[in-house]
Amino acid sequence: MLQVVYPVSGDCIICKGYTVDDRWLCSSCENKIKYCQERFEVTKNNKRYSYYCLAYYSKGISELVLRLKYKSDFACANALGEKMAELIVKNNLVIDFITFVPATKQSLMKRGYNQSQLLAKVIGEVLKVKVISTLDKIKETKDQIGLNEEMRWQNISGSYKLRSDMKIKNKKILLVDDVMTTGATTFCCAEELIKSEVNCVIILTAAKSKL
Template identity: 40%
Template sequence: MLDCVLGLVYCGDEKCVLCKKDIYDDENICKMCKDNIKICRDSFQIGNYDHEFSCYSSAYYSGAMMELIIKLKYKNSFRSGDIIASYMKDTIYNSNIDFDVLTYVPMTKKSLKKRGYNQSEYLARTLGKYVGKPVICCLTKTKDTKDQIGLSR
């Protein structure tokens, strides 16, 4: 009976978030779409003379990863966000990245009201659960800038 009730609450949609084919695991993405994600193994340094930081990317912005990001950002696909956060978690573990807290890029109140949620905050909170680290809000966005999607190169 419990399974029936849970089946009503949680629809059990075991389909790939991208291609909608049936999947048989808890990853939300099929093997074919997963194989279309190009993992980034390089890092780079930013900073100045006194402080330098290593920066990492989990995957290149192309193919399936680009679709996942677009679905999270513009279609409210939280399953896509869970997949992205999982790749971020893998990068942290595989690169032995040591850190104390996670933060995220803030949005203006106007943008937050328009979109309904902050996708970078969602990723940070999901990733925080995966790696057991606290998420803090330590940045403030003071200028309402144009969306990058509408800008020229």
């Protein structure tokens, strides 16, 4: 199981260059990352949810996301998760529980882990907030890569289901995922969470991408 670990001073996680103060990134790599400064909204059928993204999907962040997702580089989860936790603090967001976009059993068997869950775990450990599994992915879907916006919404519709034993009424929930593109995935997950009469759902992703 992933645990929060600390970087070795002098070893940038991207370029292996020199770092200071036990940071994951050197100043050169840090400066290349395009951090998001604003709050966004995903809207569908006159419903909307606020979401925050650590950075735009560009050089640096994209490498960390891909290494985590496809190369089992769990140090990237620590690097991204810690920065995502800082974003929560920076925006003075109060949350009761942290949850994550679930993966199907088939996906878990193939990859061995859920990258969104790993990010949530790091954020939870940094913020001292409990991470809970609230949703199940109940059907296999096509890879969203290559699909246009309408196809993405159709592809993901009805894919998630709220677990019946959830006791999160009136709670403030942070929903974590790795990448936000159209928002279809996190929107559908948020809609399920609302069925538990939560106080609110705030979405947080490591990266914001474009089609």
